[in-house]
Amino acid sequence: MDLNKLFKAKNIAIVGVSKNPKKPGHVIFRNLVESNFQGKVFLVNPNAYQLLNKYVYKSLLSIKEQIDLAIITVPARLVPNIIKDCRKKKIEDVIIISSGFKEIGNNKLENEINLLLNKFNIKCIGANSLGIFDAYAKFDSLLLPRINFKRPKKGSISFLSQSGSVGAAFLDLLTKEDYGISKFISYGNATNLDESDILEFLLEDKDTRVICLYLEDVKDGQKFLKIAKKVSKNKPIIAMKALADETYFAAFKQANIINANSLREMLDFARILEKAVISKGNRIQVITNGFGYGLIAKNEILKSDLKLAILDDKKNLLKKQLSSLNVIGNPLNLSNICNTEDYRLSIKFCLNDNNSDILLLIIVYQSPLLDENILDVIIEENNLKKKPIIIVSTGGEFSDSLKRSLEEKNIVSFTFPDEAVRAIKTLIDYYSRK
Amino acid sequence: MDLNKLFKAKNIAIVGVSKNPKKPGHVIFRNLVESNFQGKVFLVNPNAYQLLNKYVYKSLLSIKEQIDLAIITVPARLVPNIIKDCRKKKIEDVIIISSGFKEIGNNKLENEINLLLNKFNIKCIGANSLGIFDAYAKFDSLLLPRINFKRPKKGSISFLSQSGSVGAAFLDLLTKEDYGISKFISYGNATNLDESDILEFLLEDKDTRVICLYLEDVKDGQKFLKIAKKVSKNKPIIAMKALADETYFAAFKQANIINANSLREMLDFARILEKAVISKGNRIQVITNGFGYGLIAKNEILKSDLKLAILDDKKNLLKKQLSSLNVIGNPLNLSNICNTEDYRLSIKFCLNDNNSDILLLIIVYQSPLLDENILDVIIEENNLKKKPIIIVSTGGEFSDSLKRSLEEKNIVSFTFPDEAVRAIKTLIDYYSRK
Numbered sequence: 001m002d003l004n005k006l007f008k009a010k011n012i013a014i015v016g017v018s019k020n021p022k023k024p025g026h027v028i029f030r031n032l033v034e035s036n037f038q039g040k041v042f043l044v045n046p047n048a049y050q051l052l053n054k055y056v057y058k059s060l061l062s063i064k065e066q067i068d069l070a071i072i073t074v075p076a077r078l079v080p081n082i083i084k085d086c087r088k089k090k091i092e093d094v095i096i097i098s099s100g101f102k103e104i105g106n107n108k109l110e111n112e113i114n115l116l117l118n119k120f121n122i123k124c125i126g127a128n129s130l131g132i133f134d135a136y137a138k139f140d141s142l143l144l145p146r147i148n149f150k151r152p153k154k155g156s157i158s159f160l161s162q163s164g165s166v167g168a169a170f171l172d173l174l175t176k177e178d179y180g181i182s183k184f185i186s187y188g189n190a191t192n193l194d195e196s197d198i199l200e201f202l203l204e205d206k207d208t209r210v211i212c213l214y215l216e217d218v219k220d221g222q223k224f225l226k227i228a229k230k231v232s233k234n235k236p237i238i239a240m241k242a243l244a245d246e247t248y249f250a251a252f253k254q255a256n257i258i259n260a261n262s263l264r265e266m267l268d269f270a271r272i273l274e275k276a277v278i279s280k281g282n283r284i285q286v287i288t289n290g291f292g293y294g295l296i297a298k299n300e301i302l303k304s305d306l307k308l309a310i311l312d313d314k315k316n317l318l319k320k321q322l323s324s325l326n327v328i329g330n331p332l333n334l335s336n337i338c339n340t341e342d343y344r345l346s347i348k349f350c351l352n353d354n355n356s357d358i359l360l361l362i363i364v365y366q367s368p369l370l371d372e373n374i375l376d377v378i379i380e381e382n383n384l385k386k387k388p389i390i391i392v393s394t395g396g397e398f399s400d401s402l403k404r405s406l407e408e409k410n411i412v413s414f415t416f417p418d419e420a421v422r423a424i425k426t427l428i429d430y431y432s433r434k
Numbered sequence: 435m436d437l438n439k440l441f442k443a444k445n446i447a448i449v450g451v452s453k454n455p456k457k458p459g460h461v462i463f464r465n466l467v468e469s470n471f472q473g474k475v476f477l478v479n480p481n482a483y484q485l486l487n488k489y490v491y492k493s494l495l496s497i498k499e500q501i502d503l504a505i506i507t508v509p510a511r512l513v514p515n516i517i518k519d520c521r522k523k524k525i526e527d528v529i530i531i532s533s534g535f536k537e538i539g540n541n542k543l544e545n546e547i548n549l550l551l552n553k554f555n556i557k558c559i560g561a562n563s564l565g566i567f568d569a570y571a572k573f574d575s576l577l578l579p580r581i582n583f584k585r586p587k588k589g590s591i592s593f594l595s596q597s598g599s600v601g602a603a604f605l606d607l608l609t610k611e612d613y614g615i616s617k618f619i620s621y622g623n624a625t626n627l628d629e630s631d632i633l634e635f636l637l638e639d640k641d642t643r644v645i646c647l648y649l650e651d652v653k654d655g656q657k658f659l660k661i662a663k664k665v666s667k668n669k670p671i672i673a674m675k676a677l678a679d680e681t682y683f684a685a686f687k688q689a690n691i692i693n694a695n696s697l698r699e700m701l702d703f704a705r706i707l708e709k710a711v712i713s714k715g716n717r718i719q720v721i722t723n724g725f726g727y728g729l730i731a732k733n734e735i736l737k738s739d740l741k742l743a744i745l746d747d748k749k750n751l752l753k754k755q756l757s758s759l760n761v762i763g764n765p766l767n768l769s770n771i772c773n774t775e776d777y778r779l780s781i782k783f784c785l786n787d788n789n790s791d792i793l794l795l796i797i798v799y800q801s802p803l804l805d806e807n808i809l810d811v812i813i814e815e816n817n818l819k820k821k822p823i824i825i826v827s828t829g830g831e832f833s834d835s836l837k838r839s840l841e842e843k844n845i846v847s848f849t850f851p852d853e854a855v856r857a858i859k860t861l862i863d864y865y866s867r868k
Contacts, residue, residue, distance in 0.1 A: 395607055
């Protein structure tokens with residue numbers, strides 16, 4: 001489904017703009033302005049004449065210019081007439097923000113607008129949508145006031161959510177955690193365009209590398225399976241389904257869709273798939289300066305059906321070079337009084353060892369002999385692109401700042417070892433099945 | 435085991451203080467100074483004469499004053515002689531920070547110091563300890579430089595960790611997440627005092643209400659079971675065991691120890707047990723302004739063997755009072771355009787309804803019609819102490835600031851609905867078995 005016209009609309013009309021700054025049309029208008037939207041915005045309300053120094057049209061039909069996209073925010077019962085106006089005005093793309101359709105049991109009104117949209121061949125996101133956001137096109141039509149909710153930076157994750165509330169809260173969290181987003185699409189009731197249509201669009205979207213999908217139901221199972229299979233051959237889809245059952249899990253597996261059991265997992269999986277180097281091999285080598293953290297990682301590796309790598313015999317040479325007490329195995333434990341040079345030697349050794357595929361680097365930054373140079377060591381070794389290097393670090397502000405520096409270089413950090421291992425498992429499984 | 439003398443030591447000697455500011459003895463000395471320790475600190479090193487304007491003694495024996503506690507940071511091979519000095523100096527309590535004993539396979543040296551400690555009747559935390567921290571006594575002997583790692587505020591959670599690395603990283607995270615701590619004890623190799631001895635001490639500690647325990651092994655199973663049973667009758671113990679097996683899970687259950695499958699769960703469980711009102715009833719009522727979030731909560735309630743409460747018939751009266759579109763059931767869905775008053779009415783109704791025991795309040799703060807008054811509503815209703823109120827909110831800085839305001843009033847917030855439900859399940863199970 002080609003939605004480029006909808007996403008690249010230049011002339012946008014917001015239908016149902018109120019003077020009350022908390023009402024949907026008003027919130028969306030302000031967001032378009034504050035996001036530096038480069039096109040033209042037209043406001044429509046039969047009662048209002050002027051709003052924030054802008055002329056308000058009595059109806060869509062009284063606008064002279066061609067409109068590319070109508071964003072509809074009027075009460076549900078008025079929506080059918082607005083759709084008819086769109087037809088008259090030759091508008092081919094709409095977003096329906098209005099709610100009060102099948103999501104509260106009003107199937108009659110839902111069917112009515114569905115029939116109209118089909119008859120007029122209008123493409124529609126919604127009804128009951130929270131809007132869409134495109135970090136590259138500077139297009140922000142979200143029903144979320146920017147004053148309290150910052151927007152994410154540009155990136156390559158797109159998030160597709162049936163639920164507005166999950167979408168809103170999750171987007172806000174993604175922003176706080178410094179994820180980069182391409183597109184956010186709240187598709188609500190999928191009255192006309194459904195999850196499959198939008199997935200197909202994201203397959204062609206050059207700014208999207210990883211797709212996150214929050215589902216409550218699937219409108220057309222066969223269509224979904226067919227399109228998801230095609231999409232996941234090129235881009236990973238991470239899906240979370242509320243009230244999922246075995247049928248869904250089987251379908252996800254068949255289409256190589258990654259199942260997230262929680263939004264927390266969706267966060268972790270998106271990050272590793274966006275940033276990590278491709279890996280099919282499943283032999284993990286753990287390096288740690290904390291025995292306990294190493295043990296938690298080992299535990300999860302064994303549970304996850306991954307392999308603990310077995311170091312080359314040359315490991316005795318490494319042992320002689322290290323300054324601190326250590327146990328050279330898997331985990332390779334450098335102990336809490338190791339220094340940055342011990343890490344450098346160990347990372348280099350493991351990257352050159354042919355017996356492992358992925359390096360899980362646990363760093364307890366709190367250890368007194370470690371300093372910020374550890375960042376340079378990791379970035380330097382990672383630049384050689386020999387194996388994916390995944391970091392685990394837990395802590396406060398200092399750990400967070402180091403973590404962010406690494407993520408700027410596309411090196412992923414996780415808070416806990418078990419969460420990192422599950423994300424690694426997902427990475428390997430996706431590329432093995434692809 | 436009475437460890438009050440150890441924790442309330444007034445005259446402390448640090449044995450093995452180096453001029454190098456990154457070395458253990460030096461780090462610990464600075465921490466004691468910077469934490470405004472109210473007692474006297476004596477430094478010991480055979481080579482040094484002056485450090486940070488402080489006299490350095492050649493040995494413990496050259497100090498004239500009585501010493502209450504020796505913190506030993508010398509290389510492992512020198513530890514036996516220092517213990518002998520402690521005996522001569524009549525020191526009854528020590529912390530051994532030094533590592534290089536059984537944790538790296540040096541069982542001979544471990545046994546040697548164990549025999550000495552027993553023979554001389556010296557109480558010892560460690561070896562291979564990261565130190566102890568007491569937020570109330572201003573006693574900070576941690577091997578963690580304060581410059582990068584802030585310390586937590588006062589609170590009622592005590593954390594007991596066999597692993598120094600897990601302890602350090604987790605304490606740093608607890609601080610960032612604004613948890614309040616009573617005592618942090620890294621007991622390392624448990625050469626002399628083991629986890630059971632320290633649990634017994636925490637049972638009597640008036641500043642501790644909830645105990646977190648990170649274990650790698652248990653030294654004496656029967657002793658542990660006996661003491662843990664006694665402790666958990668009064669204070670919840672949340673334990674995480676690396677490489678746990680069925681035997682451990684069975685023992686935990688028998689002693690009413692709460693099993694945390696991950697450090698993330700330990701965080702969640704500690705928070706709810708510290709702050710929430712006691713509850714044995716398991717009928718949960720969910721109120722939400724996001725259908726999707728409500729669905730995730732419902733899903734987890736059904737999976738967790740908890741009950742979805744069934745609202746009283748008077749619910750139709752509530753329906754008439756609400757301003758927004760809504761579905762009055764469980765979840766009680768107020769939709770994304772509800773306002774603060776809708777929440778107030780719904781919370782009041784559910785607190786007065788006899789068909790539920792716990793209120794799970796999901797608030798998507800991102801909704802445009804909600805404002806900060808929602809805090810006053812929640813705090814006011816919670817003050818009536820009719821039922822535990824647990825909050826779910828996900829998001830960025832704005833959500834976080836609201837969350838912190840609630841936690842100051844002892845109202846717990848979780849990031850995701852499923853994590854909240856698992857924490858509620860833990861709360862109910864603990865009090866039902868107690």
